[in-house]
Amino acid sequence: xxxxxxxxxxxxxxxxxxxxxxxxxxxxxxxxxxxxxxxxxxxxxxxxxxxxxxxxxxxxxxxxxxxxxxxxxxxxxxxxxxxxxxxxxxxxxxxxxxxxxxxxxxxxxxxxxxxxxxxxxxxxxxxxxxxxxxxxxxxxxxxxxxxxxxxxxxxxxxxxxxxxxxxxxxxxxxxxxxxxxxxxxxxxxxxxxxxxxxxxxxxxxxxxxxxxxxxxxxxxxxxxxxxxxxxxxxxxxxxxxxxxxxxxxxxxxxxxxxxxxxxxxxxxxxxxxxxxxxxxxxxxxxxxxxxxxxxxxxxxxxxxxxxxx
Amino acid sequence: xxxxxxxxxxxxxxxxxxxxxxxxxxxxxxxxxxxxxxxxxxxxxxxxxxxxxxxxxxxxxxxxxxxxxxxxxxxxxxxxxxxxxxxxxxxxxxxxxxxxxxxxxxxxxx
Ligand SMILES: [Zn+2]
Numbered sequence: 001x002x003x004x005x006x007x008x009x010x011x012x013x014x015x016x017x018x019x020x021x022x023x024x025x026x027x028x029x030x031x032x033x034x035x036x037x038x039x040x041x042x043x044x045x046x047x048x049x050x051x052x053x054x055x056x057x058x059x060x061x062x063x064x065x066x067x068x069x070x071x072x073x074x075x076x077x078x079x080x081x082x083x084x085x086x087x088x089x090x091x092x093x094x095x096x097x098x099x100x101x102x103x104x105x106x107x108x109x110x111x112x113x114x115x116x117x118x119x120x121x122x123x124x125x126x127x128x129x130x131x132x133x134x135x136x137x138x139x140x141x142x143x144x145x146x147x148x149x150x151x152x153x154x155x156x157x158x159x160x161x162x163x164x165x166x167x168x169x170x171x172x173x174x175x176x177x178x179x180x181x182x183x184x185x186x187x188x189x190x191x192x193x194x195x196x197x198x199x200x201x202x203x204x205x206x207x208x209x210x211x212x213x214x215x216x217x218x219x220x221x222x223x224x225x226x227x228x229x230x231x232x233x234x235x236x237x238x239x240x241x242x243x244x245x246x247x248x249x250x251x252x253x254x255x256x257x258x259x260x261x262x263x264x265x266x267x268x269x270x271x272x273x274x275x276x277x278x279x280x281x282x283x284x285x286x287x288x289x290x291x292x293x294x295x296x297x298x299x300x301x302x303x304x305x306x307x308x309x
Numbered sequence: 310x311x312x313x314x315x316x317x318x319x320x321x322x323x324x325x326x327x328x329x330x331x332x333x334x335x336x337x338x339x340x341x342x343x344x345x346x347x348x349x350x351x352x353x354x355x356x357x358x359x360x361x362x363x364x365x366x367x368x369x370x371x372x373x374x375x376x377x378x379x380x381x382x383x384x385x386x387x388x389x390x391x392x393x394x395x396x397x398x399x400x401x402x403x404x405x406x407x408x409x410x411x412x413x414x415x416x417x418x419x
Contacts, residue, residue, distance in 0.1 A: 218417070219417050219418060219419070220419060221340050221341060221342035221343070221417070221418065222342070222343060236343040237343065237347075242419030245419050246418075246419055293338050293340060293354050293385065293417075294338070294340070294352055294354040294380075294385045294388045295342070296342055296350050296352050296380070296388075296390055298342055298343070298344045298345075298350060
């Protein structure tokens with residue numbers, strides 16, 4: 001999936017100055033939640049499940065933040081002997097170059113917390129050494145054989161050890177990239193908007209143009225169609241930022257897995273309902289069907305009356 | 310008399326509820342539509358029919374200093390229409406007044 005999702009950075013260089021596409025905001029809500037749970041547990045692992053996702057955060061705009069992230073990541077890795085750092089430097093370069101980079105994000109507050117924890121854990125790991133290896137063997141746990149109760153931190157560590165053991169790929173620092181160009185939005189005249197790379201974005205997202213079209217039009221409360229040049233012509237005036245917002249919501253609802261947020265998903269229609277099937281974690285959940293809902297009459301009423309009469 | 314502790318509680322009740330989406334999905338859809346030029350229109354669909362929408366619109370018009378009306382729709386019931394982008398205003402107002410729970414609100418648009 002890396003291959004087809006990653007855009008050649010060289011393709012993109014010209015676009016550098018374009019505003020980024022911040023899909024993360026869309027996921028921010030979720031991320032906030034997951035952070036609070038996962039951050040304390042983020043011990044010892046550069047690549048936690050949450051990182052395996054489409055974190056559409058660093059779409060551009062935030063170059064500074066990105067650089068910070070890179071810096072932190074290097075630090076993280078150096079504290080972590082078991083993580084092969086080989087792959088990272090390259091990707092970091094990508095991140096700096098690429099605007100529209102839906103790459104996994106190490107940014108923001110999460111980072112600090114995690115880093116602290118990692119250091120702690122590395123120390124602990126060193127001291128504990130081998131008994132941690134077989135986690136299922138209860139004798140490996142500190143509280144076994146004693147009267148005392150286990151602590152929350154110990155339990156967290158235990159579950160993460162198990163996770164790492166069962167999913168070696170998680171530890172190996174393999175990251176999924178999901179890079180998308182920003183929508184190219186141009187005004188046509190005063191009343192229409194062209195979304196020029198609509199078809200391309202559909203391909204990137206592996207979704208039927210019709211599905212995305214339905215969603216866009218329903219959300220924007222307008223009408224439109226794909227023209228001969230495979231660009232989407234929308235009635236009304238919309239800015240790139242606005243289209244991005246809607247796209248972000250689309251991705252959150254219909255592209256990324258609701259469980260693990262992997263973008264490697266299939267949208268299936270099954271008896272009137274759409275299901276999102278995740279190729280990464282196997283979860284399957286129904287997604288909201290697209291409805292325009294109530295549409296107010298905005299045109300010239302006289303014209304409508306003339307048409308219907 | 311019932312002993313509350315023995316009542317079965319379905320932890321997924323709300324999940325089921327939100328997945329079956331019909332017109333009466335319990336959600337209040339707040340949408341925006343463009344009119345001519347820079348003008349926009351906010352619509353609120355799905356407010357319970359137990360509420361007096363006319364009273365709500367009167368209060369909103371005053372509060373947000375905009376015009377508004379109630380439209381009767383055969384499928385969606387009574388729909389509130391307000392001039393301009395009142396999405397934030399109306400969401401705040403509806404939750405503050407306790408008419409709608411925050412999780413019931415679904416805001417559409419750009
Ligand atoms: Zn998944």
